Amino acid sequence: MAATLSGSIFPSISTQLKKRLTETTRIRDVAPRWSNIYIAKTSETISTVFKTLIDHSILSVPLLDENTQKYIAFIDIFDILAYVVEVLNLPIESSDTWIMSSQFQNTSCIVLPNRSQRNPWQIISEDAPLQAAINMLSQSGGHRLAVIDSFGRFSSVITQSRIIRYLAYRSMELGDLGEMDIDSLSVISKDLITIDCNEKLVDAFLRIYTYDVSGIGVVDKNGKLIGNVSASDFKDIGFSAGMFKKLFVPIESFLNRKIEGENVPRLVWAYKTTHLSDVLYKLRSNRVHRVYILDENDEPYGVITMTDILNLFNTMLQNFIQR
Numbered sequence: 001m002a003a004t005l006s007g008s009i010f011p012s013i014s015t016q017l018k019k020r021l022t023e024t025t026r027i028r029d030v031a032p033r034w035s036n037i038y039i040a041k042t043s044e045t046i047s048t049v050f051k052t053l054i055d056h057s058i059l060s061v062p063l064l065d066e067n068t069q070k071y072i073a074f075i076d077i078f079d080i081l082a083y084v085v086e087v088l089n090l091p092i093e094s095s096d097t098w099i100m101s102s103q104f105q106n107t108s109c110i111v112l113p114n115r116s117q118r119n120p121w122q123i124i125s126e127d128a129p130l131q132a133a134i135n136m137l138s139q140s141g142g143h144r145l146a147v148i149d150s151f152g153r154f155s156s157v158i159t160q161s162r163i164i165r166y167l168a169y170r171s172m173e174l175g176d177l178g179e180m181d182i183d184s185l186s187v188i189s190k191d192l193i194t195i196d197c198n199e200k201l202v203d204a205f206l207r208i209y210t211y212d213v214s215g216i217g218v219v220d221k222n223g224k225l226i227g228n229v230s231a232s233d234f235k236d237i238g239f240s241a242g243m244f245k246k247l248f249v250p251i252e253s254f255l256n257r258k259i260e261g262e263n264v265p266r267l268v269w270a271y272k273t274t275h276l277s278d279v280l281y282k283l284r285s286n287r288v289h290r291v292y293i294l295d296e297n298d299e300p301y302g303v304i305t306m307t308d309i310l311n312l313f314n315t316m317l318q319n320f321i322q323r
Contacts, residue, residue, distance in 0.1 A: 013316060014175035021131045021317060028126035030133075030166050031147050031156035040075055042066050042110050049109045050080055054235045060144060062157065063113060071154040073113030073121045074144060078214070078231045082116040085209050118212075123148055126155055130166070131317050133158050138314035141307065160306040161289065167313070168284035171277040177316070178277035185276060187312050188293050188302040194219045197226060197252035201237070204229040204251055215290055217300060218251055218267075225292055225300045227255040227267045232289075269294055272301060279304060 040049045040061045052061060053076075060076035088104060114120060124133055124145045133145055137160060147156040171178050182188055194217040195204050207216055208231055215230030229251060237246040246254065268282050269292040282291050283306065295301040 013177050013313075014173050017170060017173040017175070018317070020170070020173070021134070021313075022129050025130045025166075026126065027124055027128050027130060027133055027147055027158055028156070030130060030162050031126065031158045032162070034155055037062070037157060039064055039071075040109055042108065044109050045105060046080065046083065046107050046109050046112060047105045049075055049112070050235070053077055053080075057235075059232050059235075060119070060157075062146060062154065063109065071146060074119040074146075075109060075112045076116075076119055076143075077235050078116040078118055079112045079114065081205060081209060081231055081234050083112060085206065086115070116212075118143065121146065124158065125150075130163065134163060134310050134314050134317065137163075138307075138311050143307075160310060161283075161287075164280065164306050164309060165284050167309075168280040171280055174277055178275060178280075180276055181273045182270070182276055182279055182293070182304060183272035185312060187276075187308050188272070188304055189308060190302045192217060192292075192300055192303050194225070194300065195229070195251065196221070197255070198250050200248050201229070201251050201254045202247040205231075205234060205247070214305070217292055217303070218255060219300065223299070225267065225269065225294070227251070228288075228290070228292070229254070230289065267292065270304075272296070280309070283309070 038052060038056050038058060038061050040052060041064045043066055049061065053059065060074050062071045063073045063075055064070070065072045084104075088101065118141070120140050120142050122136055122140060122142060122145050124136060124147055126147050126149055136145060137143070144157050144159040146154055147158055149155040167174075193207065193211050193213055195207055197218050197220050204216060204218070208214070208229070214232075215228055217225050218227035218229060220226050233254075266286060266288060268286045268288050268290075270279055270282060271294055274293075279291055283289075290303050290305045292300065293302045293304060
């Protein structure tokens with residue numbers, strides 16, 4: 001067993017993984033190739049950027065300032081949700097009004113960067129160790145970093161999910177840490193926000209915005225956890241005006257969609273006694289950003305997000321470096 005941190009005792013990560021994270025693995029080894037990155041330009045409208053996210057099933061794009069030819073910010077789906085709530089006054093009586101409004105159709109996307117206060121523009125070198133990205137994301141609470149090459153040119157994006165995927169593939173290298181149950185690691189957030197399945201989908205998005213979280217749990221009349229609605233689902237309701245009527249259907253109907261090709265929101269869960277390595281596997285294999293935690297009675301207990309996992313690793317790595 002290793003050091004005592006924040007009142008909890010943590011086991012040590014294996015020497016092999018420590019070396020990977022702090023020395024041998026570089027950002028360029030984990031970040032996607034530039035050819036896989038979609039971008040937005042300052043001349044584009046909010047509507048155009050929103051459609052880009054939908055068409056390519058992505059959550060965020062870097063923004064290119066066409067005057068300076070430099071990348072200056074991230075725009076993600078939460079920024080668009082915040083704009084719709086704050087400026088276009090969601091909810092509104094007519095579900096078709098805001099998507100067809102001239103304000104949404106013609107306003108430059110330059111008003112979107114960091115509107116949600118969740119996407120600070122941070123830069124990291126592709127030559128930096130992976131541990132540096134974990135530290136920056138943990139300190140800022142951000143979800144992605146802009147990667148630059150040795151010439152200072154924007155070359156890629158490193159995200160929380162990329163790092164989690166890397167850690168999950170190397171779960172055998174976690175050492176004793178991987179066999180620890182998540183409750184004993186104090187990594188579970190007990191502030192679980194939920195919503196009744198009979199409320200409207202628009203109410204779920206408003207609650208996500210109000211509580212400043214990425215997603216919330218959906219419960220039935222008995223308080224049983226049955227689903228998940230996240231900010232990313234905002235793009236799954238579609239782009240055309242008619243499709244926005246989905247905002248006003250009961251959440252349960254949204255969760256039970258059976259139309260072929262639709263991205264049905266998934267509920268991924270674990271128990272308080274689940275090992276950390278298994279939680280990492282669930283995050284990677286299901287391509288989700290959170291795992292809901294149940295107690296011994298199958299009642300909602302909390303949630304673990306990618307941010308929680310990276311905070312845990314950052315604490316352990318900082319302790320390792322300082323010794």
